[in-house]
Amino acid sequence: MNLLPREIDGEVWQKLAAHFGERLKVLRAKVESPRISDGERREHAIRIDEIKKFLSVAELPKKKGTDAD
Numbered sequence: 001m002n003l004l005p006r007e008i009d010g011e012v013w014q015k016l017a018a019h020f021g022e023r024l025k026v027l028r029a030k031v032e033s034p035r036i037s038d039g040e041r042r043e044h045a046i047r048i049d050e051i052k053k054f055l056s057v058a059e060l061p062k063k064k065g066t067d068a069d
Helices: 011-032 038-058
Strands: none
Touching (some): 011 038
């Protein structure tokens, strides 16, 4: 699933992206902390992966034959 450009520019998506972008920053900082257990680190890493997958719906599909290949 991917969002259309007009959906990405929408107010709701912008608010969601900002919220989850901040959440990613917090979780990444927690993962890097030497004070947490391996279990907590794993849980945070799973949450990071879920958020990244959620945010990826706003990525436009890459076109073949471009420099992005």
